[in-house]
Amino acid sequence: MIQSVAFIGLGAMGYRMAAHLPQHFDTVMVWNRNFAKAEQHAAEYATHAVSLEAAAQADIIFSCLPTSADVEQLIQTLDIKKGAIWVDCTSGVPDSAKKLAQDLAEKDVTFLDAPVSGQTIGAENGTLTVMVGGDIKAFEKALPAMQAFGGLIKHVGESGAGFAVKAVNNMLMAVNLCAVAEGFTTLKAHGVDLTEALDCINASSGKSMVTETVLPQRILNRSFPLTFALPLLAKDSGIAVDLAREAKLSTPVLSIAQNMIQAASALSDKESDFSSAVKMYESWSKITLE
Amino acid sequence: MIQSVAFIGLGAMGYRMAAHLPQHFDTVMVWNRNFAKAEQHAAEYATHAVSLEAAAQADIIFSCLPTSADVEQLIQTLDIKKGAIWVDCTSGVPDSAKKLAQDLAEKDVTFLDAPVSGQTIGAENGTLTVMVGGDIKAFEKALPAMQAFGGLIKHVGESGAGFAVKAVNNMLMAVNLCAVAEGFTTLKAHGVDLTEALDCINASSGKSMVTETVLPQRILNRSFPLTFALPLLAKDSGIAVDLAREAKLSTPVLSIAQNMIQAASALSDKESDFSSAVKMYESWSKITLE
Amino acid sequence: MIQSVAFIGLGAMGYRMAAHLPQHFDTVMVWNRNFAKAEQHAAEYATHAVSLEAAAQADIIFSCLPTSADVEQLIQTLDIKKGAIWVDCTSGVPDSAKKLAQDLAEKDVTFLDAPVSGQTIGAENGTLTVMVGGDIKAFEKALPAMQAFGGLIKHVGESGAGFAVKAVNNMLMAVNLCAVAEGFTTLKAHGVDLTEALDCINASSGKSMVTETVLPQRILNRSFPLTFALPLLAKDSGIAVDLAREAKLSTPVLSIAQNMIQAASALSDKESDFSSAVKMYESWSKITLE
Amino acid sequence: MIQSVAFIGLGAMGYRMAAHLPQHFDTVMVWNRNFAKAEQHAAEYATHAVSLEAAAQADIIFSCLPTSADVEQLIQTLDIKKGAIWVDCTSGVPDSAKKLAQDLAEKDVTFLDAPVSGQTIGAENGTLTVMVGGDIKAFEKALPAMQAFGGLIKHVGESGAGFAVKAVNNMLMAVNLCAVAEGFTTLKAHGVDLTEALDCINASSGKSMVTETVLPQRILNRSFPLTFALPLLAKDSGIAVDLAREAKLSTPVLSIAQNMIQAASALSDKESDFSSAVKMYESWSKITLE
Known part of the structure; x- marks a missing residue:
């Protein structure tokens, strides 16, 4: 008791x-x-x-x-x-x-x-x-x-498994954050209507928590509310790739996403919401996701 | 009429x-x-x-x-x-x-x-x-x-926008397919219970169509039912990165995922379901996602 | 005649x-x-x-x-x-x-x-x-x-082969430019003497045209003399990855380097020497290669 | 004394x-x-x-x-x-x-x-x-x-600097090994004469120790003599990316090359020369570098 x-x-x-x-x-x-x-x-x-x-x-x-x-x-x-x-x-x-x-x-x-x-x-x-x-x-x-x-x-x-699952979960979210930033920038560069495109993707196989909530509620409306700081996402992504390294695994997609989140974090204010990682992509493309 | x-x-x-x-x-x-x-x-x-x-x-x-x-x-x-x-x-x-x-x-x-x-x-x-x-x-x-x-x-x-959205949708799915293969291989290498981990991730920010349906219904049960062939996913991913190239954008995460899907497709039978892309990762790690 | x-x-x-x-x-x-x-x-x-x-x-x-x-x-x-x-x-x-x-x-x-x-x-x-x-x-x-x-x-x-060789040559140089920026930033972060390290590497298996001439003559001395503009290197790298795409090949290292050069080019003045691509890395790491 | x-x-x-x-x-x-x-x-x-x-x-x-x-x-x-x-x-x-x-x-x-x-x-x-x-x-x-x-x-x-330089040197070599495999596979896919192309590149900015010695003396002649085992190169590359991780740096090109070398090593016999990493690329492209 x-x-x-x-x-x-x-x-x-x-x-x-x-x-x-x-x-x-x-x-x-x-x-x-x-x-x-x-x-x-x-x-x-x-x-x-x-x-x-x-x-x-x-x-x-x-x-x-x-x-x-x-x-x-x-x-x-x-x-x-x-x-x-x-x-x-x-x-x-x-x-x-x-x-x-x-x-x-x-x-x-x-x-x-x-x-x-x-x-x-x-x-x-x-x-x-x-x-x-x-x-x-x-x-x-x-x-x-x-x-x-x-x-x-x-x-x-066993001990550590909980932390491992959390790290991989956040890593997967980070991957989607990068991929969505890259993909939607590409669509906008080609004149596609992002809101309509998002509706289609959220009804299709490309959907993720990032397309369902992060993109519409934090990015496209340019609010970037601080609820989970970007440096913490960088930390969690780092834990995930360290786990892969420790097990001598090849995880190219996770590694690249971790590198991008790390770079975006280095370029941002410490008190930036994780969603503001897209701003690094925007500085490259001169395209704003809105 | x-x-x-x-x-x-x-x-x-x-x-x-x-x-x-x-x-x-x-x-x-x-x-x-x-x-x-x-x-x-x-x-x-x-x-x-x-x-x-x-x-x-x-x-x-x-x-x-x-x-x-x-x-x-x-x-x-x-x-x-x-x-x-x-x-x-x-x-x-x-x-x-x-x-x-x-x-x-x-x-x-x-x-x-x-x-x-x-x-x-x-x-x-x-x-x-x-x-x-x-x-x-x-x-x-x-x-x-x-x-x-x-x-x-x-x-x-305008013309082409429909194809662009479809290509990016499938590219996002391909990214998740790779990332999930990498992430769950990592978890298994560390002795984590994949089924329980999947439940957690599907209730968390790392979830995507791939974690919700592809991983449990096609991969973990080792069924790989052919409904969408891997070479077609490679083709669609290629269309997405070509769109990015055309617009002179940097899309590192999309590019790497496209490269991985392309390699997995080259290693597979033409009549393989897209989900069997994970087998390339399994050949690297000697870990089976089941 | x-x-x-x-x-x-x-x-x-x-x-x-x-x-x-x-x-x-x-x-x-x-x-x-x-x-x-x-x-x-x-x-x-x-x-x-x-x-x-x-x-x-x-x-x-x-x-x-x-x-x-x-x-x-x-x-x-x-x-x-x-x-x-x-x-x-x-x-x-x-x-x-x-x-x-x-x-x-x-x-x-x-x-x-x-x-x-x-x-x-x-x-x-x-x-x-x-x-x-x-x-x-x-x-x-x-x-x-x-x-x-x-x-x-x-x-x-045959026709096109000359352009192909040139594109791949420049792509290889671009790969080295990125890798050297990343590697030497890492060394400096760990307090290594870059000049001595460079001497060692130029006598070892890691040497390339970039370590032999570009790094000492353009970067470490902070001269970045404009003899070959960064956007042209971005163009050539793009030609190389397009060739790989056309042949449906997987070229993850080339693709990532091309993406990085593209991003660095987008962030730079058009009249920047190709060697100034390292400045993107420096903005990430807050470490200057000098 | x-x-x-x-x-x-x-x-x-x-x-x-x-x-x-x-x-x-x-x-x-x-x-x-x-x-x-x-x-x-x-x-x-x-x-x-x-x-x-x-x-x-x-x-x-x-x-x-x-x-x-x-x-x-x-x-x-x-x-x-x-x-x-x-x-x-x-x-x-x-x-x-x-x-x-x-x-x-x-x-x-x-x-x-x-x-x-x-x-x-x-x-x-x-x-x-x-x-x-x-x-x-x-x-x-x-x-x-x-x-x-x-x-x-x-x-x-200071202590550790020697190991750091060696790791980065070998990592740079690994990057070139991957990039050369990718680049020359691409050239061969387009019908380019590899020997003539190699001569040109070795007189140009794309040259490296890999193009000067490894490609002609170990790969193109299909000898792959065991003098430095692939798993050791995977180990050294891993040390280099761990150094970058420790310093919270973004090193996308190094990371991808390390992932590729790790995968190639996992697919190879332990007693394979490092140069045989190209065989993974050959299995993807069905193109032999000879």
Whole structure:
């Protein structure tokens, strides 16, 4: 029985994810580096803003930080409750998950890599997809806690598998982002009506999440709302190609898309939405996707 | 008012498309190089198997052939009825459409490029997507005839625009086919459960028509049913990158995917389904996507 | 016996190439769109500045223009001497050479595609490499005229073969330009001394014309002297990948390099030296190759 | 003053490199896993076949093993003489060099990464290029020993810099190998005479070590002599792209070439010469480069 849960990292995702926990658990602790955020959360959702040390004594400890390096650094400093399950929702590095799982196992703590997808809207509605790697029994034990914010929750393999699936998912999205930018620029160069073309493609085999939502809702309307920063997509794409390299696989399409996202990220402001990667293509073609 | 329609080219798509016409028009003529096919169609759907010359006297003449070269060759030999509209449903080359439109205009015939997507099942159900380039008035006049087999029917621009949209659609699909092969091979190399991973991705931003239907229904079950041949996908992808080249655009992701599909096609039997492109990746990685 | 020669197109290359002809032939005619250039040449090298019509009456007519389209346009307007050999030193399109060879053959004129390499210094010294496609007898007949400015002169195949070799040569150079930019940026990012590294590579298997001359003489010293414009390299690379496409070949490395050169060209001033393609990479990495 | 030198790893390169040492030093120790090789070397060149422990007591200890992992494993087990310099001629991983340099420094041993290029013929003639990373004073002290087998010997930066230069050199060669395979296949598809074309390119801007030696001496004559195995080129190319990834650089041309070499290596016998990478392209094009 889960008596207490903690949530570490109240960013755009974490803040919304942690908001669902009080409906399911009596004791919900929250912590954030900028502690005012934690206090605001406590005030808003009746959670408890506590010290990091206190959070580490929960039965289930969630973390949602920018990178695996942040998680590693934080865990190093902590004395975690024996028997606890650490559920890391960061979009992290599979090798880091393997290492943390091994290190924490020696201290009788189980580490699950459990990245989420579904963006802030999914976090708000509690319908996130959660892809989990690590010990299956710990997965089953932590499942009720993950259900607070998750819709589809899947155990996809051993430690690192969750991070791997997230990285490949985002890589596939990055591929589509590049391909759609390239393809629609080509169509516009040939005088095609992009709105009508998009309707056709969304009813055909070329459709993807990018054609269905990213292109019409972020790019063609020139809004580029910041919900997922381009450097983070560059990071995730990099994790995916590193996985391929590690396994000595040839992944030419993924590699090129990763290179393009990396270049677009280098050319952009850090606070650019991932969708603004198309602006690099626009600078090449002098064609605006609108 | 459309008095008569003709359908030239009764392949897997054309045969099914032409089958809907008798419900809407009194006179429906059909022709096929292998004429027994036309006679079979006439027997089955109460169409009229006629000579090519007779078909060319219809008000609306549909064609659905393997390539633009086939259409050009056929049209050269014909004396088409003045005032007729030729609706070419081939997945063709935009430049060929422009040329045919110009040539036929001199003979008072309008040429529309009107490729379709939706595969044989869409042809059977009369729910194909039709992307049409060419004269807008001819489009409106031919619309009732296209509605016989079309669901979504869009005028996307001037001559060639229909072919361009189809080529880019198929190119986007080809990109996803390569990226999914690369990404899922990578996941399997790292011990991830592919079925669970696929469920997660299909609920996330990496989803595409390829993850939703091609991967589960053709690849993971190792069925590779021939409904759209790999060399045709190579042809269509080639048309898309040629369009980019013509406009002097940089399309690195499209280019690489086209190169991979071309290589996979060269290594395959001509009668291989497009989905079997993954086998080239499997030969590299020694990993089977199942 | 060659009685008279003409040279059409006195650009940076043509001006220097034509300067060698008077040493070998009594009658040397020159023509240039900006005719003052022709008159200057006549004054400087004792050639004859003549009308285009007069030039077309020479036994051997050289042309050296920006593109095949320019050559086609010019030839269309001309009445060329029967039995003449037209030697086109433009870096042109193989298909155009085939067409011109066929068209001119009907008028009893032989067309040779004879692009040159060696830059302005080679033109000045009369040591250009000439790669010739077309009729072998015409090649042998025109050889003495080509020897005026050529060092290595090779018959490489039928019409178009000369242009094909030139395009592939320049494509290989473009590949090296990109690869060297990428590789040396990587080395600098890791704190390697570029000058020492270059010495090592130029004594090793990674060396190329780009490492031996372009990198030290144009890039590392930040001179980027305009001797061969980047848009022309983009054009030549495009011809090479078009040749691959035409033959349905997979050329992933050439395709990507062509895409990068195209992008770099789009981002640059038209009057940029080809070596300034590295600046696109520098804008991505914030690392200057110096 | 160097009193004694040792050489660990008598493979195709090491055996020949160590053969030069007795001309310059009184005490030359050699060791090899297959110890018979060491004894053979001792008999042939008057070196001393000794135990690994004894070799670790030399003033200068050379190693030349397949990978950095092999070097790390071996060094872990050893008690190396204080004040000694370990000169590692393996084509290794920069990060491994940094780690070994740091670890050994604590034991008062200096580690230099000093990979060589020039193949077996260069080893035999004592004309290898040596690219050295690490402490400059140790470099100067070890220089006389490296001069025994080296022609051009350069200090290129801190620890890891030598390995980085070697990786990038081999990556550039790999790029040319792919590009030449692609380019010459294209020329042959268009009926160009490859021998004449090669002569032209070797006198032009497209030339590289691959066009000058690899293509004529290994590929066109179909000899593919095993002097440098394809999997090792795949390894080195991988090191280069990993360096780029680490620095978050975009290197599309290097990435694609690495992917192609990786695929070609996966399709080949482990004992294939690097030049046989072209066979993958030949299987795609059905064109043999001969």
